[in-house]
Amino acid sequence: MTKEEVDRKWWEIGDFFRRNSLWMLMYCTGCCAIELPPAMTSAYDMERLGMGPMATPRQADVLLVTGYLSLKTLRRLIYTYEQMSEPKYVVGFGSCTINGGIYHDSHAVINQLDQYIPVDTYVAGCMPNTEAVMNGFIDLMELIKTKKADGWKRYHENYEWYKKNQLDSLGSIEVKDEFHE
Ligand code: SF4
Numbered sequence: 775m776t777k778e779e780v781d782r783k784w785w786e787i788g789d790f791f792r793r794n795s796l797w798m799l800m801y802c803t804g805c806c807a808i809e810l811p812p813a814m815t816s817a818y819d820m821e822r823l824g825m826g827p828m829a830t831p832r833q834a835d836v837l838l839v840t841g842y843l844s845l846k847t848l849r850r851l852i853y854t855y856e857q858m859s860e861p862k863y864v865v866g867f868g869s870c871t872i873n874g875g876i877y878h879d880s881h882a883v884i885n886q887l888d889q890y891i892p893v894d895t896y897v898a899g900c901m902p903n904t905e906a907v908m909n910g911f912i913d914l915m916e917l918i919k920t921k922k923a924d925g926w927k928r929y930h931e932n933y934e935w936y937k938k939n940q941l942d943s944l945g946s947i948e949v950k951d952e953f954h955e
Contacts, residue, residue, distance in 0.1 A: 792835060792861065793918040794824040796911075799834035799858070801851055804841015805901060806868035812904040813911075823911060831857040836914065839893075841901075842870035842877050843884050849944050855891045860926045863918070865910055866896045875900055889939045892925030 775783075800810060813820045820826070828834040831854045843851060855864070866887045869875035874885030887893055894917055897910035917923035929936060 789918050789921070793915040796823075796825045796835045796863075796914070797828035797833060798825060798836040798838055799828050799831055799854070800838045800840065801854065802840050803843050803847050803851075804868065804870055806841035806870070809867075809901055809904050809907050810838070810840065813907050818904055818908055820908065820911065823915065825911060831855075832859060834858055834862070836863045836865060837891075838865050838867060839871055839887055840867040842868075842875060843887065844882050845884065845943060848884055848890060848940075852891060852940060852944075861923075862926050863894045863914060863923050864891060864925055865914060866893045867907070867910070868902055869898060869900045872896055872898060884943065890936060890943070892928045892936075894923045894925045 800807065802810070812818060814827075825836075831837075835858075837851075837855055837858060839851065855862070864887075866872060870877060870883070871887040871893070874880075874883060877883040878885055884890065895910060895913050897906050899906055902910070914923060
């Protein structure tokens with residue numbers, strides 16, 4: 775076996791465990807967040823998918839962005855995303871993360887989350903119901919299985935583009951961690 779084949783095998787094994795044990799950091803920015811608690815109740819029971827909440831970015835696998843994002847919140851979101859260990863995944867909840875939704879013409883709210891950080895999958899709707907939330911999680915697991923949840927790699931490859939968008943909207947961003955050193 776070549777080194778590349780061994781590496782690929784290890785990633786496949788890692789992806790198997792990762793997708794069946796996803797720890798989520800819930801960045802509850804908007805009203806979509808109200809549909810998350812029912813996903814943890816016995817009616818939907820997200821833990822049967824191996825998913826659960828995580829309080830700190832460095833130990834989380836998935837960043838959930840649940841709705842609209844003001845510019846002030848966006849800055850914190852970028853800090854949070856960059857503190858997460860790789861591989862890491864992002865799920866955008868609700869129309870507001872896709873195109874700004876009903877706040878699309880607000881001066882204080884961003885319109886497209888994926889202009890600032892990579893998004894692996896979206897859950898559309900205003901607000902998406904709990905069934906859609908669960909489907910979003912299952913979609914993410916499938917994307918990890920098929921190696922398509924590669925937003926964290928795209929962030930590296932296109933970092934200058936993301937950084938420019940971040941700076942254009944926010945002005946200076948001071949992040950001091952291992953990602954930038
Ligand atoms: S998509 Fe609708 S429910 Fe979700 S944050 Fe935006 S306005 Fe609120």
